[in-house]
Amino acid sequence: MCNQTTTAEKSSPTHIYFDSPEKHCRGTDYLCCSISDIISEAKSLFNLAFPIALTGLILYSRSIVSMLFLGYLGDIELAAGSLAIAFANITGYSVLSGLALGMDPLCSQAFGAQRHKLLSLTLHRYVVFLLFTSIFISFLWINMFNIMVYLQQDHNITRIGQRYLLFSLLDLFTNSFVHPIRIYLRAQGITRPVALASFFGTFLHLPISFVLVSHFNFGVSGVAASASISNFFVLISLVAYIWVSGIHEPTWEKPSFECLTGWKSLLKLAVPSCVLVCLEWWWYEIMIVMCGLLVNPKALVASMGILIQTTSLLYVFPSSLGFAVSTRVGNELGANRPYKARLSVAVAMFISAIMGLSALTFATALRDKWALMFTSDTQILRLTSVALPILGLCELGNCPQTVGCGVLRGSARPSTAANVNLGAFYLVGMPVAVGSVFYIGIGFSGLWLGLLSAQVCCAGLMLYVVESTDWEQQAKRARMLTCIDIRQPDDFDCNKGEVEQPLTCSA
Template identity: 85%
Template sequence: MCNQTAAAADKLSPTHIYFHYPEKHRHGADYLCGSISEIISEATSLFNLAFPIALTGLILYSRSIISMLFLGYLGDIELAAGSLAIAFANITGYSVLSGLALGMEPICSQAFGAQRHKLLSLTLHRYVVFLLFTSVLISFLWINMADILVYLHQDRNIIGIGQRYLLFSLPDLFTNSFVHPIRIYLRAQGITRPVALASLFAVILHLPISFLLVSHFNFGVAGVAASASISNFIVLVSLVAYIWVSGIHEPTWERPSFECLTGWKPLLKLAAPSCVSVCLEWWWYEIMIVMCGLLVNPKAPLASMGILIQTTSLLYVFPSSLSFAVSTRVGNELGANRPFKARLSAAVAVFISAMMGLSASTFASALRDKWGRMFTSDTEILRLTSVALPILGLCELGNCPQTVGCGVLRGSARPSTAANVNLGAFYLVGMPVAIGLAFYLGVGFSGLWLGLLAAQVCCAGLMLYVVGSTDWGLQAKRAHMLTCIDLRQPDGFDCNKGEEEQPLICSA
């Protein structure tokens, strides 16, 4: 049995900033209080976690930019085909693996906060097995990409080149089945530098490998895909080597055993909604690429959409890094039974995310006439990119807070709530707006981005409401149930309540 009282560190100093919360969530205090020193300390902790993650994201982004530049070098049709293939890969593969892997984040972060090191290692082993099995299923889908896209009325010439790209990306699925769980396993412990160093080493080699395969051996789009797969494999090998030589895994490491093939029920309960939450948002961007193929003269819209997706991927690095950081902080503090600290971390992260949104919007609008020239000189592609960039910037005003809100929900093991918010915002609001504007009102390419803007505004509002009305004391009790620190059901629990109020079953 863990001590259920708050830690001494949660005591307040005389100067406070107040955040109002609804009556039913006050737990004996009228307001959420945080001293200036506590807020600065929390912001520093978030920064120390988020900075290496952001650096890793920028490094990996530079790798994708290199791939896009080589596709553009090969020609506009190769750029369009590569964009379509990458969209298909993201929709059916990368988003699925990433989303499923995030299901282990609340278990690992809360287990580390609760000092349950065996559970941390066991979760890593379970998820590697789970993702490898999933990758086998996804590979069959990738092999049949051409038939699927022909059914969706995509251009056959573009499909043929895109299929070649996808076939040479198949090894990447199995590499990611190891990379994603290892990254989360380390991040839950506050260890982020090894991933950044491994990614940097791989990107340094990515450019010469791409040049060798694409320009020297003339492998075309197959060379671009193969170089990306090789680069990611280098990340995996470098990361494992660094971990093993440095010994940073030793405090929490357990040898793999047959136990990792059992106890999957809690895993699936978190992995499935985590996957849905990630995919619902990720798929939206890729579905926009598919819808571009249905517009008149789709080559320019497809190429422009590929450029814009790369742009929003760059801007997404920063709120996603903060999202991962706050997820770890919230999970660690809930696992350690410090609900006040978890609540303070969420509040500080949401405030920082609002500042990020303003910065991203300014960046996108300021470079509207220059950004596309990095990728192509085609006049029509540049025009479409210039028109959509300010809309993309406005989307970031909502995207940054909602991304960080998702991180808070992950850390508190509430993936179903995040999935419901994304479903309502993106598909019940954003999708009808996008289709109506693009195809029925004749707005065309820009209409797709206006639909995204409607979705992001709705999603941000819903996410902020959910985070702001969280009962943090109850979430700390749920964390104890998840990590089996306290096997008793807390007083007042109703098994008929929803995810927000329901305890999780034991994970080990």
Template identity: 55%
Template sequence: MCNFKLSSSPSSLLVSTTKNHFLISPQPSSSSSMDPQPHDDGLHRWPTPQEALEEIKAIGKISGPTAITGLLMYSRAMISMLFLGYLGELELAGGSLSIGFANITGYSVISGLAMGMEPICGQAYGSKQMRLLGLTLQRTVLLLLSTSVPISFIWLNMKRILLWFGQDQEIAAAAHTFILFSVPDLFFLSLLHPLRIYLRAQGITFPLALCSAGSLLLHVPLNFLLVGYFRLGISGVAMAMVWTNLNLCLLLCLFIYFSGVYRDSWVGPTSDCLGGWSSLLALAIPSCISVCLEWWWYELMIMLCGVLVNPRATIASMGILIQTTSLVYVFPSALSSGVSTRVGNELGAGRPARARKSMIVSLFCAAGLGVAAMLFATAMRHRWGRFFTGDEEILRLTAVALPIAGACELGNCPQTTGCGVLRGSARPRIGANINLGSFYLVGMPVAVVLGFGLQMGFAGLWLGLLAAQASCTVFMLRALTTTDWTLQAERAKQLTAATNNQSSPPYPPFDKQSKAAAAAKVASETFCSGDTARDGCSIEMEPFIIIVKN
């Protein structure tokens, strides 16, 4: 999965005597034993064991707290599902349907668009352009808020849409009630997602975990209060979820204000935040497409389960397996966030060798995570399902598919981490094209042929996912191993320069032969993007198409 691990060092929680921060984030200009020169042999050799260990620590300081945050958010979702189940079968079905609808039409879009700011913020922090960091935060919040308005209108008409697709009247009514009270969540997430990325780009992740823990501690009492005491039913569960996100937003805002981490990057509301949108959108839209393509795949898998033999058992088993893969996904997702920040910071600082080193180390870590996930899934295939149900048919289906789901993680962990490298180097379009080709041109046909044509049923659908993950990994590794890291460092300069100015600096004049050579070089790097060189384009309009050096 491309889209939301390791512990934080105690040394990161130090009191600064020069600023009112209660933690010191990693400084992009700090010196270390790793690659003192940006163009040394680090671009052409493997990291030494000592360098790899130092890079693991650097990634771990970001990924560890991020994994904790992910586990806390997963726990929040599970708590909400438990309260829906406590209310009854109708409420559980309606809430589950509503959450699936919200994922497809809203949450995936908001989450994907927010990722567009990740490479800009990471590279801006690495190049010490703190003003750009603040401007990108403001622009992204405005982008997400404006996107939330049309999404909210879709949510308000959810019942009509569900009935048009033939859903049960009572379930559609329950789902509509749930999503109606979830509408404010769109606007809170429009602030929450950018704040997370803003802090993570600066290496500040431990406070994120603390704030998430604080909001989770309030989530259970809120559910008891709204569902148990006030007896608000399914609307109470939705309100508790929204309230928890609001609490997290408030806690993060309080941390940012009282720690003073905003001081170097804060830009007062000016017309500057209304400029530089082309660069942001050029990154946000491919990121959004990449996230949506993958999120929607799992929703389509559930729909396909509905037309198999014994759909109640297959849908229930698919739900168990998706919950399981969501839990496992927390760890490669956190690793992806960590390497995205590291690559962005190093490219922004003009250190391509270190960015390449981060990629190599993170991919080996991802391979280890994939092996661990596969072994866990295989060992627990006969026992894991019993945590969720006692139905023998559901348990049988889960036991058959769980080893296949574990094998999927062998590809999912490296390709999720690879997506982080692509985000950090401002190349989300490659990830979007890889997801489109792998999931829908490879995985979906294989799933349909095996599941229905060859009568393999439920296992055939998961073998389709395995085919998608395998092809995804191959294409991702091809993109990463052919990366010109010196070129990416030059692109980082162009991207931050363009996004930081109202008008982009024009390229120096060059002849047709030079233009063709530059376009060919970039085309070989973005082999699956299908972009072509365009006359007179500027970095503001297309920040990662052509790089021309004097």
């Protein structure tokens, strides 16, 4: 086991990647870990990440089914569906997912600190918060046609895309429940129910799509409706499993009017987490919009849709590891074990590097065959083949960057991660992409060169931030966050901390 030593002196900072074991074991407050400790931590991460990755692959297969049905309907339907999905991601799915991730540090640290009421209270608050947010997002989706025409997108593609969004409105409200429940369970190390529920919903997705699209000829509307219906079945089966199995009982509290209060504290984590997710998600969707401004937008938008589906597949693995390390870091900091949190980070970063190399190999090896699953159009095939190796290079940076984001979420630092993404994607990557496409004239591949420059910059900054973290200080912040510091003076008010006001205080 890793052992923590104590001293009155302040220790010098340690390098979690490169310092030798001898140096860690010499002096005070250093990380002394054997090979068995590292293997044990890797197993813990794997046990968390594997069901999450399985869930991601199941959900990805559902999106692939939708893309295949869109391709079956025709190239213009494929382009319209890609544009609608891009708009939905920018204005809806990324926002809900990002806001929900504000739960991560609260839930994982509260569970590590055995603050069970805080777990349930956070779940209730976020469900209400996301439902309110979904109402506002729905107004944007209803007006998608006017917005995209104003952005000079093709009228025919946009008109079909509008129908897709109208039949996806149910998905907003479904996700307002699914995201918080998923994080509530994951913070407790419970990931299997989500995988099983996702499998059940995806199992129904194919026959529902076939009936609505092929039998009733509902076209794009049928593709969207089938995705929304199958996701609703995911929610129903997930809630049923939880209730029947009783896995919620150790940490469950009945909803009360208390969940309608404390939103200021909630926003302190939810908004930066949302910005963190949206800055990266929006980049990919902005690339689709930029494709619509180039010559022959139908082929470019369709190819970009295929490539983004590819990145979604590759993203399943580092994101699953990122969620796992976020939970591990949050649990260990909440339990006041900063040395274990630091070990988890080091192991996760090493695994992320292996994932990046694997993704590069995959994208390069299948560059001439991958797009054949979606279309037979020669121009779309050529564009996709040229961009896939660049996409693979992007994953070398994306994997450690994604895991680094998980580390910062688990330690309640989403603002830091958001600043890194802002600088890398929009101050470095965006100028490179715009310059490559519209000034140098590289065209479609220039968009991916911009992404490559952004990912390299983002990975470097993220590694620096993670490596320079003071984990003892993060453990103190975790005690403030959950209001359980036993060393507080008798007259200490958890709402008036001298160092940092806690984000949530629960009895």
